[in-house]
Amino acid sequence: MVTIAEPGTKAASRFRYILDRRETLGAIFVAPAILYVLLLVGGPFLLAVYYSISAYTIYDPSWRFVGLVNFAQVIQNPVFLKTLGNTFLFTFGSQLLGLILGKFGAFLLMRPFAGRKIVRALIILPWAVPIALAAVAWEWMFDSLYSVINWSMIALGIIDRSDAPNWLGNPHLAMLCVIIVNAWRFFPFAIVIFLAGITSIPQDIIDAATVDGAGFWRRNYQIVLPLILPIVAVGLIFGIVFTFTDLSIVYLLTNGGPINATSVLAFQGFQVGIVSGDVSHGAAISLFMLPVLLVVVIIVLRFIRRREV
Amino acid sequence: MQRIVTRVAGEAGFYLAIAFFVVVTTFPFYWMLITSFKTNPDLYDVTNIPFWFNEAPTLEHFRYLFEQTLFARWLLNSLVIGLCVVAITLIAALPAGYSLARMTGRNGEALGIGIFLTYLVPPTLLFLPLSRIIANLGLQNSMWSLVLVYPTFTIPFCTWLLMGFFKALPPEIEEAAIVDGCSLFGAFVRMVIPLSLPAILTTVIFTFTLTLQEFVYALTFVSSSAQKPITLGVATDLVRGDIFFWGEIMAGALIASVPVAIAYNLLLDRFITGITGGAVK
Amino acid sequence: MATVSASNIVKRFDEVLAVNGISLAIPDGEFVVLLGPSGCGKTTFLRIICGLERQTSGDLVIDGNIVNDVPPRARGVAMMFQSYGLYPHYTVRNNIAFPLRTQRVSGTEIEKKVKWASRLLGIEFLLDRRPRQLSGGERQRVALARALVREPTALLLDEPLSNLDAKLRASARQEIKQFQRRVGVTTIYVTHDQVEAMALGDRIAVVDHGRIRQIGTPTEIYDEPADRFVATFVGAPPMNLLTHNGACLGFRPENFLPREMMRDGAVTEFWFRVDRYEYLGSERIAYGTIEGFDSTQFITAKLPARIAEESVRPGERHLFAVHRQDLRYFDHDGKRTRGH
Numbered sequence: 014m015v016t017i018a019e020p021g022t023k024a025a026s027r028f029r030y031i032l033d034r035r036e037t038l039g040a041i042f043v044a045p046a047i048l049y050v051l052l053l054v055g056g057p058f059l060l061a062v063y064y065s066i067s068a069y070t071i072y073d074p075s076w077r078f079v080g081l082v083n084f085a086q087v088i089q090n091p092v093f094l095k096t097l098g099n100t101f102l103f104t105f106g107s108q109l110l111g112l113i114l115g116k117f118g119a120f121l122l123m124r125p126f127a128g129r130k131i132v133r134a135l136i137i138l139p140w141a142v143p144i145a146l147a148a149v150a151w152e153w154m155f156d157s158l159y160s161v162i163n164w165s166m167i168a169l170g171i172i173d174r175s176d177a178p179n180w181l182g183n184p185h186l187a188m189l190c191v192i193i194v195n196a197w198r199f200f201p202f203a204i205v206i207f208l209a210g211i212t213s214i215p216q217d218i219i220d221a222a223t224v225d226g227a228g229f230w231r232r233n234y235q236i237v238l239p240l241i242l243p244i245v246a247v248g249l250i251f252g253i254v255f256t257f258t259d260l261s262i263v264y265l266l267t268n269g270g271p272i273n274a275t276s277v278l279a280f281q282g283f284q285v286g287i288v289s290g291d292v293s294h295g296a297a298i299s300l301f302m303l304p305v306l307l308v309v310v311i312i313v314l315r316f317i318r319r320r321e322v
Numbered sequence: 323m324q325r326i327v328t329r330v331a332g333e334a335g336f337y338l339a340i341a342f343f344v345v346v347t348t349f350p351f352y353w354m355l356i357t358s359f360k361t362n363p364d365l366y367d368v369t370n371i372p373f374w375f376n377e378a379p380t381l382e383h384f385r386y387l388f389e390q391t392l393f394a395r396w397l398l399n400s401l402v403i404g405l406c407v408v409a410i411t412l413i414a415a416l417p418a419g420y421s422l423a424r425m426t427g428r429n430g431e432a433l434g435i436g437i438f439l440t441y442l443v444p445p446t447l448l449f450l451p452l453s454r455i456i457a458n459l460g461l462q463n464s465m466w467s468l469v470l471v472y473p474t475f476t477i478p479f480c481t482w483l484l485m486g487f488f489k490a491l492p493p494e495i496e497e498a499a500i501v502d503g504c505s506l507f508g509a510f511v512r513m514v515i516p517l518s519l520p521a522i523l524t525t526v527i528f529t530f531t532l533t534l535q536e537f538v539y540a541l542t543f544v545s546s547s548a549q550k551p552i553t554l555g556v557a558t559d560l561v562r563g564d565i566f567f568w569g570e571i572m573a574g575a576l577i578a579s580v581p582v583a584i585a586y587n588l589l590l591d592r593f594i595t596g597i598t599g600g601a602v603k
Numbered sequence: 604m605a606t607v608s609a610s611n612i613v614k615r616f617d618e619v620l621a622v623n624g625i626s627l628a629i630p631d632g633e634f635v636v637l638l639g640p641s642g643c644g645k646t647t648f649l650r651i652i653c654g655l656e657r658q659t660s661g662d663l664v665i666d667g668n669i670v671n672d673v674p675p676r677a678r679g680v681a682m683m684f685q686s687y688g689l690y691p692h693y694t695v696r697n698n699i700a701f702p703l704r705t706q707r708v709s710g711t712e713i714e715k716k717v718k719w720a721s722r723l724l725g726i727e728f729l730l731d732r733r734p735r736q737l738s739g740g741e742r743q744r745v746a747l748a749r750a751l752v753r754e755p756t757a758l759l760l761d762e763p764l765s766n767l768d769a770k771l772r773a774s775a776r777q778e779i780k781q782f783q784r785r786v787g788v789t790t791i792y793v794t795h796d797q798v799e800a801m802a803l804g805d806r807i808a809v810v811d812h813g814r815i816r817q818i819g820t821p822t823e824i825y826d827e828p829a830d831r832f833v834a835t836f837v838g839a840p841p842m843n844l845l846t847h848n849g850a851c852l853g854f855r856p857e858n859f860l861p862r863e864m865m866r867d868g869a870v871t872e873f874w875f876r877v878d879r880y881e882y883l884g885s886e887r888i889a890y891g892t893i894e895g896f897d898s899t900q901f902i903t904a905k906l907p908a909r910i911a912e913e914s915v916r917p918g919e920r921h922l923f924a925v926h927r928q929d930l931r932y933f934d935h936d937g938k939r940t941r942g943h
């Protein structure tokens with residue numbers, strides 16, 4: 014019944030329209046980005062792994078394979094163990110503090126009030142401004158002589174000039190300082206993430222819960238929290254990764270001191286690998302960040318997968 | 323009566339809490355501001371009340387910054403680095419984001435996630451090998467090393483952002499253009515790019531601010547003063563011997579902070595949508 | 604203008620078989636309507652014809668050339684999208700001119716053609732506006748002008764009227780038909796609205812689950828449905844079906860009348876018990892059951908409104924009849940058969 018006209022001319026050449034194929038052009042389109050990332054992230058990453066199992070230093074750039082010796086040496090170093098502990102303390106201390114402040118701040122900013130826009134703009138500042146610059150301001154605020162914090166406490170009669178704390182000179186206080194500065198830097202991000210999560214919940218879900226008789230706490234913990242959990246998790250992952258691998262705050266505020274009290278993994282990797290030029294040991298130290306990163310990556314992937322279902 | 327009292331107390335508590343947050347977040351910046359305009363005798367006298375001016379404000383620190391230091395050079399360096407990185411990033415991330423959003427199907431999804439994950443690979447894991455690579459390229463101590471390295475995080479980040487934006491664009495318009503006689507590439511250039519200009523602008527500004535915020539790579543790769551970007555210069559180069567020139571440091575930090583702060587605030591909402599990638603949708 | 608023919612086109616999206624072997628030959632200048640329920644693969648088939656999707660298998664021939672691997676821009680077909688797909692950053696003038704620009708037509712020629720197309724559709728006064736500033740009906744005309752302006756080999760329309768309100772839809776239907784007549788372009792029109800299909804099509808292809816169930820003129824489709832699906836999909840209310848010994852007997856509601864209204868000719872009689880009436884102004888639809896037959900759904904009769912309700916009372920049994928030539932028979936697979 015169906016009659017097909019005989020094709021007049023032959024079918025077009027296979028290659029004439031090669032760029033009109035989605036797959037072909039698509040591959041060409043992603044290629045530059047993939048190449049850049051492969052060459053300057055993938056390659057160096059493998060190189061870092063190789064450094065850690067070789068005897069490479071900038072004075073003796075041999076590629077001699079030494080196996081896990083570097084790692085063994087690193088682990089036996091008490092300074093490294095302290096550093097490892099510091100890193101976890103620094104990361105989780107500041108994330109916890111940041112999350113608490115963030116949740117509380119988001120809670121405040123949820124309610125409309127006059128000037129909310131301005132308040133939000135001001136609260137964002139610590140996260141927006143380059144951390145190195147903010148860290149310098151904090152360093153000045155923690156100054157051993159002219160600390161404005163000490164001045165205020167003295168003026169209020171809380172402490173005496175003679176026993177004013179040396180914030181960055183005392184091992185315990187120094188750790189507290191870097192944690193506070195990092196939390197200060199991250200909690201605005203947490204606020205923003207919480208707010209984004211909360212505003213993304215359709216109002217009718219909350220209304221429905223209210224009609225169904227859910228009270229304030231039940232609404233908050235059984236409806237709102239589960240719904241914003243994915244978004245909060247994404248934010249938390251960012252926070253953990255960037256804190257765990259950061260060295261700028263420590264470098265600028267305390268330079269790892271006093272006596273390694275605030276030394277963290279990234280900082281030690283920098284000291285050993287760059288400053289001292291012992292690349293292989295530096296790489297080994299840096300690679301200790303990898304397990305934590307892997308755990309985080311797995312969590313991210315699971316979230317993304319769940320989102321697709 | 324009782325109810326009014328509790329109500330008023332509640333309101334007062336609310337605004338107090340808000341005030342607490344604002345003070346906590348902004349005080350360091352207020353501190354930058356006031357320090358940068360104070361005279362040195364005013365700064366370094368513990369009997370003065372530090373919160374305001376005890377002597378007339380001065381522009382001395384700013385003058386010193388521009389005349390006696392490389393500050394202007396750092397500004398210029400940062401501008402050059404930022405613009406070059408923006409250009410490289412756009413060239414790579416625009417087509418990549420579009421491809422992942424529209425042209426690569428299932429594989430694209432996986433690739434997109436892969437690219438995004440590289441954004442999470444920290445500089446502190448890569449700086450050792452990268453510093454060797456840069457040395458081999460003869461770029462050590464040069465700001466061009468940063469132009470080379472910064473796209474390693476701006477490209478993944480912007481690809482991810484742009485992918486989200488492109489996915490939100492209705493496909494009919496490109497498809498109409500394709501049926502009307504455009505090639506795929508033509509539809510991308512003539513429809514997709516003009517229609518996503520706001521998103522592209524957002525990406526540009528964010529890339530720029532990311533380059534301004536970066537510290538670790540700059541610290542690792544650049545040690546000669548004249549090649550430093552502004553963040554690094556201000557944070558590490560204004561110390562003479564062991565003496566910190568707080569007035570100058572704060573003045574420099576202030577100048578470098580203001581544009582970034584403004585950019586963030588203008589684009590915050592777009593940024594959040596991008597970063598969370600519709601995690602709750 | 605050209606012929607379009609598809610042979611055994613199959614499109615598979617992972618698990619979903621969206622198009623399952625469609626063969627269709629459309630002569631030059633014909634207006635074919637693809638009619639089918641939602642999700643049956645109509646849009647997918649159109650997108651294959653214009654080249655936005657690549658068929659999994661099968662051949663597509665436009666104007667005598669196999670175009671399986673030819674990209675959309677080289678096929679010369681025009682498509683009007685359900686949501687029109689107007690270019691928001693262009694004025695109406697540039698929207699209409701766009702298909703010509705991509706073909707590198709000269710400026711004066713473009714101007715002439717844009718004028719022609721906009722006059723054809725009566726939208727000359729809109730040329731300097733942007734799509735955002737147009738009403739739904741105006742947008743539809745602009746989209747049509749853009750589709751027609753370069754005199755496409757074939758014009759594809761995907762539910763072009765579904766965004767319009769009922770009244771506008773009726774007039775737009777008329778206009779589309781008129782333009783198509785005047786321009787004489789081969790047209791494939793997709794809809795799930797049978798009224799549109801009947802009013803517009805030279806031929807109608809009824810599609811279900813990615814297959815063409817029947818193709819024919821509106822009269823053929825309505826009067827000689829090829830199977831039970833077509834019989835019940837076309838016509839409102841649909842054809843009545845009575846199952847009998849596994850086979851199936853069908854007749855249209857308007858042919859099912861009280862016995863006393865039938866004059867001559869061979870008729871088949873049924874006892875019909877009316878359950879309720881639906882008054883539609885021009886006619887009255889009676890819902891009820893027929894004695895002696897099991898049927899899963901109500902039998903309907905479309906009675907002229909002038910028949911008084913009293914003559915056939917709800918709840919009472921009444922003798923109805925159908926002319927023998929109006930009876931259709933289907934076998935137990937649902938295929939049409941010659942009859943007993």
Ligand SMILES: Nc1ncnc2c1ncn2[C@@H]1O[C@H](COP(=O)(O)OP(=O)(O)OP(=O)(O)O)[C@@H](O)[C@H]1O
Pocket residue numbers: 616619620621639640641642643644645646647648795
């Ligand atoms: N890109 C795609 N990926 C996967 N499945 C698809 C895709 N496009 C269409 N489908 C599926 O193919 C089938 C046919 O879809 P199609 O859009 O052609 O239907 P349609 O007849 O146009 O329906 P409607 O009248 O609702 O527009 C549907 O089941 C649909 O889910």
Ligand SMILES: [Mg+2]
Pocket residue numbers: 645646647761
């Ligand atoms: Mg459709």
